[in-house]
Amino acid sequence: MRRPDWAPETIDIDRPSAARMYDYFLGGSHNFAVDREAAQAMIAAVPETPLIAQANRAFLRRTVRFLVDAGVRQFLDIGSGIPTVGNVHEIAQSVAPESTVAYVDIDPVAVGHSREILGGNERAVAIQADVRDPDRILDHPDVLKLIDFGQPVALMIVAVMHFVRDEDRPTEIVARLRSALAPGSYLALSQASGEGRTSTEWHEANAVYQRTDRQLHNRGRDEIARLFDGFVLVEPGVVWVPEWRPDSPHAVEEAERSVYIGGVGRLG
Amino acid sequence: MIRDPDAMRYPVAAAPGHGPGLAIFARAWAKAVTGTSYLPVTPAQLEEYLEGLTLRLVEALYEEPFSLRRGYQIGSDLVAAHIASAEGLGRTIEVIDLRLLRDLGLSGDDLRDRMARLLGTVAIGYARALRDRTLDEQESIRRAAMMAREQAEHALRESEARFRHQATHDPLTNLPNRALFTERLAAVFERDGGSERRLGVCFVDLDGFKMVNDTLGHHAGDVLLTSIADKLRRGAGDHLVARMGGDEFVILVEDTTCTDDVLKVADAALAAVSEPSTVDGQELRVSASIGIVERPVAGTTPSEVMRAADITLHWAKSSGKSRWALFDPERNERELTRYALSSAMPAALERGEFCLDYQPLVSLADGRLLGVEALVRWRHPQLGVLRPDKFIGLAEETGLIVRLGGWVLAEACRQARHWVGLSPKAPFVSVNLAVRQVRAPGLVKEVTRLLREHDLPPGRLQLEITESAMMHGADESVDSLRSLADLGVRIAIDDFGTGYSNLSYLRTLPVCELKVAGSFVEGLRAPGSLTDERILATLVSLAHTLDLTVTAEGVETAAQADRLRAIGCDAAQGWHFGLPMPPSHVDSLL
Numbered sequence: 023m024r025r026p027d028w029a030p031e032t033i034d035i036d037r038p039s040a041a042r043m044y045d046y047f048l049g050g051s052h053n054f055a056v057d058r059e060a061a062q063a064m065i066a067a068v069p070e071t072p073l074i075a076q077a078n079r080a081f082l083r084r085t086v087r088f089l090v091d092a093g094v095r096q097f098l099d100i101g102s103g104i105p106t107v108g109n110v111h112e113i114a115q116s117v118a119p120e121s122t123v124a125y126v127d128i129d130p131v132a133v134g135h136s137r138e139i140l141g142g143n144e145r146a147v148a149i150q151a152d153v154r155d156p157d158r159i160l161d162h163p164d165v166l167k168l169i170d171f172g173q174p175v176a177l178m179i180v181a182v183m184h185f186v187r188d189e190d191r192p193t194e195i196v197a198r199l200r201s202a203l204a205p206g207s208y209l210a211l212s213q214a215s216g217e218g219r220t221s222t223e224w225h226e227a228n229a230v231y232q233r234t235d236r237q238l239h240n241r242g243r244d245e246i247a248r249l250f251d252g253f254v255l256v257e258p259g260v261v262w263v264p265e266w267r268p269d270s271p272h273a274v275e276e277a278e279r280s281v282y283i284g285g286v287g288r289l290g
Numbered sequence: 291m292i293r294d295p296d297a298m299r300y301p302v303a304a305a306p307g308h309g310p311g312l313a314i315f316a317r318a319w320a321k322a323v324t325g326t327s328y329l330p331v332t333p334a335q336l337e338e339y340l341e342g343l344t345l346r347l348v349e350a351l352y353e354e355p356f357s358l359r360r361g362y363q364i365g366s367d368l369v370a371a372h373i374a375s376a377e378g379l380g381r382t383i384e385v386i387d388l389r390l391l392r393d394l395g396l397s398g399d400d401l402r403d404r405m406a407r408l409l410g411t412v413a414i415g416y417a418r419a420l421r422d423r424t425l426d427e428q429e430s431i432r433r434a435a436m437m438a439r440e441q442a443e444h445a446l447r448e449s450e451a452r453f454r455h456q457a458t459h460d461p462l463t464n465l466p467n468r469a470l471f472t473e474r475l476a477a478v479f480e481r482d483g484g485s486e487r488r489l490g491v492c493f494v495d496l497d498g499f500k501m502v503n504d505t506l507g508h509h510a511g512d513v514l515l516t517s518i519a520d521k522l523r524r525g526a527g528d529h530l531v532a533r534m535g536g537d538e539f540v541i542l543v544e545d546t547t548c549t550d551d552v553l554k555v556a557d558a559a560l561a562a563v564s565e566p567s568t569v570d571g572q573e574l575r576v577s578a579s580i581g582i583v584e585r586p587v588a589g590t591t592p593s594e595v596m597r598a599a600d601i602t603l604h605w606a607k608s609s610g611k612s613r614w615a616l617f618d619p620e621r622n623e624r625e626l627t628r629y630a631l632s633s634a635m636p637a638a639l640e641r642g643e644f645c646l647d648y649q650p651l652v653s654l655a656d657g658r659l660l661g662v663e664a665l666v667r668w669r670h671p672q673l674g675v676l677r678p679d680k681f682i683g684l685a686e687e688t689g690l691i692v693r694l695g696g697w698v699l700a701e702a703c704r705q706a707r708h709w710v711g712l713s714p715k716a717p718f719v720s721v722n723l724a725v726r727q728v729r730a731p732g733l734v735k736e737v738t739r740l741l742r743e744h745d746l747p748p749g750r751l752q753l754e755i756t757e758s759a760m761m762h763g764a765d766e767s768v769d770s771l772r773s774l775a776d777l778g779v780r781i782a783i784d785d786f787g788t789g790y791s792n793l794s795y796l797r798t799l800p801v802c803e804l805k806v807a808g809s810f811v812e813g814l815r816a817p818g819s820l821t822d823e824r825i826l827a828t829l830v831s832l833a834h835t836l837d838l839t840v841t842a843e844g845v846e847t848a849a850q851a852d853r854l855r856a857i858g859c860d861a862a863q864g865w866h867f868g869l870p871m872p873p874s875h876v877d878s879l880l
Contacts, residue, residue: 035435035439042431048327048328049326049327049328049372049374049375050427051423051424051427051428051431052427052428052430052431052434053431054431054435072325072327073325075328076325076327076328076329079328079330080328083330104431106328107328107329107330107372108328108330112330113330130438130441130442131431131434131435131438132434133438134434134435134437134438134441135430135431135434137437138430138433138434138437269332269333269334270332270333270334
C-alpha cells in the first residue's frame with residue numbers, strides 16, 4: 023500500500039541509504055556507520071564498486087560540460103543524491119555562471135544536505151520528490167522558479183533508474199518528463215546494467231541493496247536504450263559510461279566492467 | 291570541496307631547467323592517485339595541478355632554512371583538490387620518494403634527509419586536512435539528517451492538523467461538521483461545573499432550499515449554502531456553528547443562564563439568514579426555521595437534546611416556517627401519544643379493536659325512532675374506550691381513514707340489516723363519510739356491494755358528509771353522490787351552519803337532510819336570546835322549501851326539544867333523546 027498523501031516520508035537513518043553509500047564510494051564522509059557497513063559489503067561483493075561509482079560520476083561531469091558547450095543553461099537533475107564533489111551546478115556555473123540547476127531527490131537527508139550546500143546560490147534549488155511522480159516534479163513551484171520549460175533543459179537522470187521497478191514503468195516516466203521539454207532539450211541518463219558481471223556478483227549486490235532504502239533493478243543495454251525513445255542520441259550513443267566522450271584514451275580500459283551504461287539524447 | 295574547478299589550475303611558475311622531467315613526473319603522480327577517490331577534473335587538469343605542486347615540492351626541498359610549513363600546506367592542498375583518501379596519500383609518498391629526484395634530475399648534499407622531512411610534513415598536513423574534512427562532512431550530514439527529521443516531524447504535525455481539520459470540517463462551507471459538533475456537545479456534558487450549568491441548541495434548516503437546488507442547480511445551491519454559512523458564523527458570534535449536512539446547521543450555545551440567551555442567538559441567526567445572498571449574479575433571499583432547546587445539562591443527554599431540537603424544528607416548519615419554535619415538553623408528550631396511537635391503529639383495525647355505538651335520531655313530532663348515527667369507538671387495550679375525536683384526525687393524517695371508514699360502513703350495514711330483520715320499525719343507520727372516502731373512486735361500487743350483500747333496503751342507509759366535502763368535491767364526488775342517491779341511499783349534510791352554509795349546492799345536489807350543528811341548538815338554552823332561534827327557524831323553513839328534512843344535533847334538554855318542535859324542526863339527536871349506545875340496546879328500543 024502506498025503511503026497516504028497526507029503522511030510525509032519519515033526519516034530512518036538506521037537504515038543504509040543508497041545516496042550516502044554512493045557518497046562513500048566516491049570517497050566522501052557524508053555517511054553514517056550503517057551506510058559504510060553496507061557499502062563495505064558491496065565492495066566485498068564487487069571490489070571495483072568505488073571505481074565504478076567514480077566512472078559514473080565522471081560521466082556526469084563530462085555530460086554537463088558537453089551540455090553547457092551545447093548551449094544548455096538549465097539543468098533538472100533527478101536523483102541528485104548527496105551533493106558530494108563535482109555537482110552539476112559547480113560544473114555548469116564554473117563555465118556558464120547564469121546556469122540554473124534544480125536538484126531532485128527522494129531522500130530527505132540528501133535534500134536537506136543539498137540545501138545546506140546550496141545556501142546562498144540563487145540559481146540552484148533542491149526539492150524532495152520521487153522520480154516516479156514526474157508531474158509533481160514538473161509542477162513544483164521551486165522548480166518552475168528556476169526552470170523555464172519553454173527553453174531547452176538538460177534532464178539528468180544519472181544512476182537513478184536502476185532503483186525504479188519495471189512495474190513503475192520507467193519508459194513512461196521518462197516519456198512524461200520528455201513531454202514537458204522544449205525542442206533543443208537533452209536527456210543525460212545512465213543506469214546499472216545487468217551486463218559484464220557474474221551472476222554471483224549480481225546476487226550479492228542485490229542482497230546488499232535489499233537491506234537499504236532502495237532495491238536494484240538492472241537493465242540491459244537495449245532496455246536502457248529504450249529510455250531514450252523520442253530523443254536523438256548524440257555520439258557515441260548508449261555505451262559503457264567510460265566510453266562516452268572520454269577525457270583521455272586510457273580512461274576506457276576495461277570499460278565493459280564498469281556496470282553503468284548511459285548516453286545523451288537530444289530532443290527535436 | 292572545490293567550488294571552482296579553475297582553482298585546480300595552479301599557476302605553474304616558470305621553472306627553467308626542469309625540462310620534460312616535470313611533466314613526466316606529474317603524469318606518473320596523476321596516474322598513481324587516479325581512482326583513489328573521485329576527482330572532479332579531467333586528467334589534463336589533474337596533471338597541470340600536480341605540476342604546480344611538484345614545483346612547490348622542489349622549492350621546499352631547497353629552501354633555506356628548511357620550513358615545515360611548506361610541506362603541511364602541500365599536504366593540505368592535496369586534500370583540498372579531493373585527492374583525499376588513505377590510498378591517495380600512500381601513493382603520493384611512494385611516487386614522490388621514488389621518482390621526484392630522478393625524474394627532475396635533482397641533486398644536492400642532504401637531499402635524502404630533506405626529502406624524508408618534507409614527506410613527513412606533507413603526510414602530517416595531509417592527515418590533518420583529511421581529518422578536518424572528514425569531521426566537517428560528518429557534522430554536515432548529521433545536521434542535514436537532523437534538519438530533515440525536524441522537517442519531516444513538522445510536516446507530519448502539519449498534515450495531522452490538516453487531516454484533523456478535514457475530518458472535523460465540512461469541505462464546502464469550512465464550518466465544523468457533525469463530528470466536531472458531536473464532540474463539542476459531548477464535552478459540554480463531560481465538563482465539570484456542577485448541576486447548575488445549562489446549554490442551548492439551535493437546529494437551523496433553510497426553508498425551500500430544495501427549490502433553489504431544483505430550479506437554479508446544485509452549483510447555485512452550494513454557493514447559497516456557503517453564503518448562508520458565512521452569515522450564520524457572523525450572526526452566531528462566538529457560538530459554535532456546524533453544518534450537519536444538506537441545508538441543516540446547528541448552533542451550540544454553551545453556559546446559558548436562561549432561555550432568552552438562546553432566543554437572542556436564534557433571532558440573530560434568522561436575521562442573518564434573511565439577508566440577501568448573491569448567487570450567480572442574482573440576489574436570493576431565503577428564510578430558515580429553527581428548533582430551539584434550552585435546558586439544564588443535568589438530567590439530559592446529548593442525544594436527547596438533539597432529538598428534541600429536531601422535533602422542535604419540525605414544529606417551526608409546520609407552523610409556517612421562517613420562525614423559531616421552542617421545545618415544549620408537554621406538547622412533545624402529547625405528540626408522542628398521538629404518534630403511538632397513530633402507529634398502533636392499523637394493527638388495531640386488524641385485531642378488531644374498533645366497534646360502533648349508535649345514537650338515536652328521534653322524530654320531534656311523535657317521538658318515534660327514525661334512525662341511529664353510527665359512532666366509532668376504539669377499545670384500546672391500555673387506554674380504554676377512545677372516542678373518535680382522539681383518533682379520527684390521526685387516521686385522516688395517515689390515510690387509514692379510508693380503510694377504517696370502509697369497516698365502519700360495512701359494520702353499520704350489517705347492523706342495519708339485523709334491525710330490519712328484527713322489526714318493521716327498524717331505524718335507518720347514518721354513517722359519517724370522511725372527505726377521502728367521498729373522493730375515493732370505488733365508493734358507489736362499495737355501497738352497492740354492501741347493500742346487495744346484506745340485502746339492505748337503500749333507504750335504511752344514510753351517508754353523512756360535511757359541507758367541506760361538498761364544497762371542495764370534484765365533479766367525480768358529486769357524480770358518486772348522485773349515483774348513491776339514485777340507488778335510494780339517504781344523503782345528509784352534517785354540521786350544517788358551521789361551514790360555508792352555501793345554499794347553491796342544496797339546489798343541485800341529491801341531499802335529503804340537513805343536520806344542524808349543535809352550537810345553534812345550544813343557543814336555545816338561554817332564555818330571551820332569540821337570535822339562534824330565528825336562525826334555526828329560517829334554516830328549517832328554507833330546508834322545507836327545498837324539500838329537505840332537518841335534524842338538530844346536540845339537544846340536551848326538554849326545553850330545547852320543545853322550542854325545536856315549535857320551530858318545525860323534523861328530528862333531533864342528543865343526550866335528551868339518548869346517548870350513543872351499543873347495538874343490543876337499540877334492539878330493546880324496537
